[in-house]
Amino acid sequence: MSFSYSNQVEQWDVFEIAVTGRCDGNPFTDYSVWGEFSSKNETCRTQGFYDGDGIYRVRFMPSFPEEYTFIITGSCFTAPLTGSFSVSPAHGKNHGPVRICGDFHFAYADGTPYYPVGTTCYAWTHQPYELQTKTLETLSHGYFNKIRFCVFPKHYDFNFADPITFPYEGTPCSVAGICHDNFMEFKPDNPENRWDFKRFCPQHFQNIEQRIQDLMALGIEADIIVMHPYDRWGFSEMSAEEDDLYIRYLISRFAAYRNVWWSLANEYDLMKKKTTADWERIASIFCQYDPYRRLRSIHNCFGFYDYSAPWITHCCIQRQDVYKCAELTDEYRARYRKPVILDEICYEGNLPHGWGNISGQELVRRFWEASLRGGYCSHGETYLSEDGVIWWSHGGKLHGESQDRIRFLRSLLEETPGNGLKPIKRNWDDVCAAAENGAFYYLLYFGRSRPSYREYDFGPKPYTVELIDTWNMTITALGTFCGKAKIPMPGREYMALRVREKDSLSH
């Protein structure tokens, strides 16, 4: 038996102990390993996991820059292991995990506001390594600070190749004969599948956690989709016992990474063999075993999950109406009193499907609508390409026009005094947001309206007004106004105004 660890780790990074131990029988189920971590300010008990090759790992994210001790116990070895390590303060881009801030927003643990501006690459970690590297290169441009992706491989239109690794030991059904026309015939209960749902394939998870770390280095939250219905292998129809084993394996491997979020499912309501009781049971496992209480939600196809469920930290919404989605953000806020993230509102692209073929302009318009109504949006891109690589599923390169504008929007959101915007009803024909913290800071958005000017009554004090061209990404000072004033505007779509107290600009 041997064990190893580093005796130095940064606050909110992962402290890991690797232990060799018995691995006869089924090491994923026959043995267990636990760690208990203590410092002046916290005590945390976490489960470890078997990582193949006779090695067990126990991971822990320390929240305080102080001295820690640990005890590792397990049935895979005899004596408990003890040791200590010191935690240095976070530095650089490490702001800690993202938490809910107030009712409707997010902040890192160090208090820095976090404005989620996500994207979607469902199966990017299942693609050839070269493509994964290209995806990371694209992500390094800072368009997004969250990404949604699946643990289980994906079987769906434009995405029929086997993944580079599978989550379980065994062999998949043949991919022969799969094409767009007959893919619905490939069912999860395909008898060709041969899996041992009690034996994980560590390589599959090792790759995902490498990607979680890569994302962390880029300052991107990993919104992990735990389950989904796009399946020809049977991973969506395992028994409750197998599901629970999987969930606990996920928690023990991934939860210590500060950028992990749990999305219990994508389109949960398409997984016809799962009931609400199943989802609540799965949620309870996260609540019980994830010591960090990572952000939790679940994504719908048709009807929303009940986002008022106490385990749900924020709404993760797929739009229900073809025409109105981001425009309902303020209603969702009022209904659920939780942060609202619209995680699927149609992707920029040109697919045959209505969920993946709007323009960059229209996607960016939806982002602005949602943002000024006090919520958040996710991006996705679905342009058909010669090589069959589509960002929404595979990652790779972006071909669209929205990502630069989304980055621009985020840079503006980050200038909000305090944390977050709240919707204000002033005029029926603009969308108005104010700083949640009560500062005199207003954003007004006009979307498809194209006013040549707008008239506002600013009252006695002077206010500075800027014109924001949300598509061309320019900010133009229009001057200082007070009383009834006419604000000149260009008579084009996708304009916004920012109004601030004159004195507030000096800081």
Added chain:
Amino acid sequence: MSFSYSNQVEQWDVFEIAVTGRCDGNPFTDYSVWGEFSSKNETCRTQGFYDGDGIYRVRFMPSFPEEYTFIITGSCFTAPLTGSFSVSPAHGKNHGPVRICGDFHFAYADGTPYYPVGTTCYAWTHQPYELQTKTLETLSHGYFNKIRFCVFPKHYDFNFADPITFPYEGTPCSVAGICHDNFMEFKPDNPENRWDFKRFCPQHFQNIEQRIQDLMALGIEADIIVMHPYDRWGFSEMSAEEDDLYIRYLISRFAAYRNVWWSLANEYDLMKKKTTADWERIASIFCQYDPYRRLRSIHNCFGFYDYSAPWITHCCIQRQDVYKCAELTDEYRARYRKPVILDEICYEGNLPHGWGNISGQELVRRFWEASLRGGYCSHGETYLSEDGVIWWSHGGKLHGESQDRIRFLRSLLEETPGNGLKPIKRNWDDVCAAAENGAFYYLLYFGRSRPSYREYDFGPKPYTVELIDTWNMTITALGTFCGKAKIPMPGREYMALRVREKDSLSH
């Protein structure tokens, strides 16, 4: 006493008898004149009106190409006048008045389908004659086959000049000091107004009926707005007795013109001094005294009037939601079981107001949405211009981009087998219409969706498919398809497909 008339008139044209008579006292109230017209197929009693200069007129629209006799009686002269005239069959563009056809559509009296594609020039008949002529020149290009306009002059943003004539004898309040900022201070009860609401000014009505005739010559229906709230003169707040005198004067003057429709009000709900009982009383006057039962409706600002009221022939709707309007057309059809005309869904333009500043693309998109959901739309244009002339109020020239596309849409609608389209729910991500008469004739619209192709299962028979670029106004044959087929599309916005049985094209 003398009288004059032509003894020859065309079916559905206006037969008019001019009679000189007593006009001492108040000829608008002290005397009355009636006509009774008889032929083999009809008998009709209509009221005449005083037209100034000692002349009374009685008008009548004959519906049958046959011999008619008439008797004119009145308190303004002693003996009844009698005579006869012959009616020749309609010819050329004269298809008769427009009627409701089936539950949801319109047809001319001769059976020709009528697809209303209207525009809005509220105050065009109140402008200098040169501008009225320019408006008619614009209308002569055939963009529209209906126009909405007011009898009473209009006091509203961008429209503060006095009209060329007033409907009553008297003098208006001064226009001094009216500007955009203070126009709300000019109330209908302004004490400067000096009117005799019992004495009409015939010139005002003579000009309007000249315009009705000009429109008729262009094949354009005159959707006459009887009342409206944009008023500094008091015409919107007359007594019930004065209102009723006005309504009967309108009927006796205008009803005989076959292209007249009655819109009881624009934004009826902004006329705070009128109750539902008032509107129902006014409606009952139209029902009682308009022998032709011209089409009748009423237009809202906020809440709809109850369009199920029996006197209402069709819905005349201003949208209630900033984002969804045309998209609700099928719901309105189902709710009211009447033809749906969306008479205000935001105008193409660049006004500061959210009701008048969308792009031509967006307006045309709304037209297509409404059309394929089995309803109809009206156009309006609100571009600010140096000379202060804005189509929506004054008429003049069009500066926008939608009118050509609207004409193109109408030409397509007129190719529908039978009369009218009905919405069909097939896919969630396209808008599908079929011919109301059951012919295999489908239109599919994609709006802001930009599919690169679509897949449909045509079944065993061959169908021809055309790509319609609704913005660039092109129709491209894509070929003949049967079974499961992939229809190539350009991946751009605003596309439609037309699908017909192959054999149906031979005709």
